[in-house]
Amino acid sequence: MAGPGSAAALDLLLLAVCWATVGEALAWDAPLTGCSDLLSADCEGAGKTGRGLAQETCADRTVGYTYQRADGNRIACGRGVMDSGSEPVEINVGGFPEWLVGVPSGDGATIWGVVLGDGRTMGFRVSTEGDVSRVMLEPTEVAEGKPVVLVGGGGGEPQFLTTQVGAKFTHPTPLASGVVSVQSRFDGESLAFAGDGSNQGFLKVPLHDARILTDGEDMGERFMALVQPTVKYPHGVLGDSTEAEGISLFSQEQGGTFTEALFIPAPGEDVFEGLFPVWADVDDDGELEIVATLANSTHGARVAVYSEEGEVLGESEPVGAFRWRNVGPVGPFGPRGEIEVVDVLTPHLTGTVEFFQLDKEKKELVLVAEKSGYTSHVIDTRNLDLIAGGDFDGDGNLEVLLPDIDTREHLAAVRHIDGGAIEAWRVPLGAPLASNIATVSLSDSKQRVTLVVAAGNSDGIIKIWQ
Numbered sequence: 001m002a003g004p005g006s007a008a009a010l011d012l013l014l015l016a017v018c019w020a021t022v023g024e025a026l027a028w029d030a031p032l033t034g035c036s037d038l039l040s041a042d043c044e045g046a047g048k049t050g051r052g053l054a055q056e057t058c059a060d061r062t063v064g065y066t067y068q069r070a071d072g073n074r075i076a077c078g079r080g081v082m083d084s085g086s087e088p089v090e091i092n093v094g095g096f097p098e099w100l101v102g103v104p105s106g107d108g109a110t111i112w113g114v115v116l117g118d119g120r121t122m123g124f125r126v127s128t129e130g131d132v133s134r135v136m137l138e139p140t141e142v143a144e145g146k147p148v149v150l151v152g153g154g155g156g157e158p159q160f161l162t163t164q165v166g167a168k169f170t171h172p173t174p175l176a177s178g179v180v181s182v183q184s185r186f187d188g189e190s191l192a193f194a195g196d197g198s199n200q201g202f203l204k205v206p207l208h209d210a211r212i213l214t215d216g217e218d219m220g221e222r223f224m225a226l227v228q229p230t231v232k233y234p235h236g237v238l239g240d241s242t243e244a245e246g247i248s249l250f251s252q253e254q255g256g257t258f259t260e261a262l263f264i265p266a267p268g269e270d271v272f273e274g275l276f277p278v279w280a281d282v283d284d285d286g287e288l289e290i291v292a293t294l295a296n297s298t299h300g301a302r303v304a305v306y307s308e309e310g311e312v313l314g315e316s317e318p319v320g321a322f323r324w325r326n327v328g329p330v331g332p333f334g335p336r337g338e339i340e341v342v343d344v345l346t347p348h349l350t351g352t353v354e355f356f357q358l359d360k361e362k363k364e365l366v367l368v369a370e371k372s373g374y375t376s377h378v379i380d381t382r383n384l385d386l387i388a389g390g391d392f393d394g395d396g397n398l399e400v401l402l403p404d405i406d407t408r409e410h411l412a413a414v415r416h417i418d419g420g421a422i423e424a425w426r427v428p429l430g431a432p433l434a435s436n437i438a439t440v441s442l443s444d445s446k447q448r449v450t451l452v453v454a455a456g457n458s459d460g461i462i463k464i465w466q
């Protein structure tokens, strides 16, 4: 068993060494400026947007994740320029672009990091005029299949954040005062924090491919991960048959050590089927909730919303045995700005985009609109991020952006309007989508925020709408 007991002298030394090597790269806490409202491009007019959407600084994030936000909520702010007629910038990467992450460069341009299917990485800078140049991003190679996080945007030194014994199928997560990662050694996986003068191991065993979330508002004094791996639910569509039996939330104490503030066990025979929960304000009360997919062999997957006290606030209906649902963005998707949880039901079969509203009295997630024919995941992969929410066409309404299920050769914008969910428009990709959908929200001197979107396709072309 891994844990503080086994995090002996050698481990601490390794942590200290890797902390020193990544220390330079941890300039992500460059001042964050920009729009504080998810939708409004001029930063005025509050709107019903919930904590973490309205108050959290949404633009000019200096860390690039494959899932838009540090808290796992795949939603991006600002106004985009996509619609059926828009012309994207194109970059040929000469390989299969598996992962794509972006950050602002600090001078109006964007920096994009790409991981190819064989683990080689590449970096590009795209100016506001659409001029593309290569940039050096270290390391130039990662383990095959490994997702990445890009730090040092906003004028820092952009690079992929890595640790020396980091688990193969995940990446470290930057915190306010250090880095938390899933470490992988001969005796299994463990959570480890490497920080300024305080290194720490944890007893809770993480899912080996867990993506560790942080609450963007407190700049990473808390982190959350799926823990307690189990093979008791033999579904195995997310790259392996290991799922999680719990969610742990750790909070930093004075002095720098973390303690477990919350543990949510999956009830009965259930598992949490995913790589991370989504940490978002579902009921618009200013506190974050935790949204996750629960599943078991008799009833299949349902979506559950928990409070930060671990109480169940609402659940959807289950879909049926060995059927999955991928929780996507949470935000004001409703026709009147109601906060909704979006998921994709059976992304390998019907690909139904579902919009749910939380009914706290009935403790239910109520399905309010749906539209089939899309996907957010290719079966047997660990890329659950073929989906994003945002105002991609700049019209003031939110869309869910994701590929069509039949060919994955288009990105479609699905919107919840009065009367139901519709496809507002789609753009051609030229080849099936290969990567996650990546976004960067850029603010200009007038505090307007532009939503830039990138997608990598299986013909080796990355398209960027800016």
Ligand SMILES: *[C@@H]1O[C@H](CO)[C@@H](O)[C@H](O)[C@H]1NC(C)=O
Binding pocket: 267, 268, 269, 270, 295, 296, 297, 298, 299, 300, 301, 302, 317, 318
């Ligand atoms: C399986 O899930 C259903 C709801 O989806 C739940 O009612 C049931 O208790 C679960 N079964 C077990 C054995 O945990």
